[in-house]
Amino acid sequence: AIALDDVNCVFNLYGGEISGNGANSKGGAIFLNSVLQTQKGGTVNLYGGTIKNNSAKIGGAIYAVYGGTVNLCGGDISNNTATANGGGAICLNHSGVLNMTGGKMQNNTAKTDGGAVNLFASTFTFSGGTISNNYSAEYGGAVYLSISGKMNMTGGEICNNTAKEEGGAVHVYGQNSTFNFS
Numbered sequence: 093a094i095a096l097d098d099v100n101c102v103f104n105l106y107g108g109e110i111s112g113n114g115a116n117s118k119g120g121a122i123f124l125n126s127v128l129q130t131q132k133g134g135t136v137n138l139y140g141g142t143i144k145n146n147s148a149k150i151g152g153a154i155y156a157v158y159g160g161t162v163n164l165c166g167g168d169i170s171n172n173t174a175t176a177n178g179g180g181a182i183c184l185n186h187s188g189v190l191n192m193t194g195g196k197m198q199n200n201t202a203k204t205d206g207g208a209v210n211l212f213a214s215t216f217t218f219s220g221g222t223i224s225n226n227y228s229a230e231y232g233g234a235v236y237l238s239i240s241g242k243m244n245m246t247g248g249e250i251c252n253n254t255a256k257e258e259g260g261a262v263h264v265y266g267q268n269s270t271f272n273f274s
Contacts, residue, residue: 093146095123096134096160103134105141105167113146118183120146120172121153124160133160133188138167138195149176151183151210152200160184164192164221174202178210178236180226188214192248194221202228205263206236207253213240219247228255232263239266245273 093113094103103122110121121143124133133156143153152172154162162182169181177183180200184190190209197208207226209216216235223234233253237243243262250261264271 093121095119095125096136097125098134101134102137104137104139106139107141109142109144111142111145115148117150118148118157119151119155120148124154124156133158135161135163137163138165140166142168142170144168144170144172147173147175150174151179152181152202154182155179155185156188157185159187161189161191164190164195167195168198170196170198170200172200174204174210176203178202178205178228180206180228181208183210184214185212186214190214190216192216192218192221196221197223198225200226204229205231205238207233207255209235210238211236211241211243212238216243218243218245221248223248223250224252226253230257231255231259231265233260235262237262237264237266237269237271240268241266242269243271245271
């Protein structure tokens, strides 16, 4: 549906719905791309609205590579599917940033890791909102932290998620991956 291809690109969602979109590769609803590893892939701010029923091989709703920032202040990301890999709702790859202060990520599904969120060498700061009822066919029903993935949780709720293999809520894997919970 939407692609942000530059560090200066910003997408703000205050209401409405992005639904029923598909990508053959990454980011069924929103794709944050960077041509160079030294640039960031733009910013997505969700204040309200719904992103649902989207699919892609990786990052069913949102995918960011080589940076990019996703701020979830409200809204609902639900019923999205990563059909070949991880991140049913969101996948961040190489220096991405996810900040969640409100809203919901629910009923998302991943073929492999991270029913809701899959992080590879990226950071997730979670201080409010709910991550619930997501499913991973392998690891991390809600969140999967891969090599150098970092998650800092100071609020919010992670509940009723399922992983077929390990980590019904959060799976921490790989060198330098960290989950701080306070």
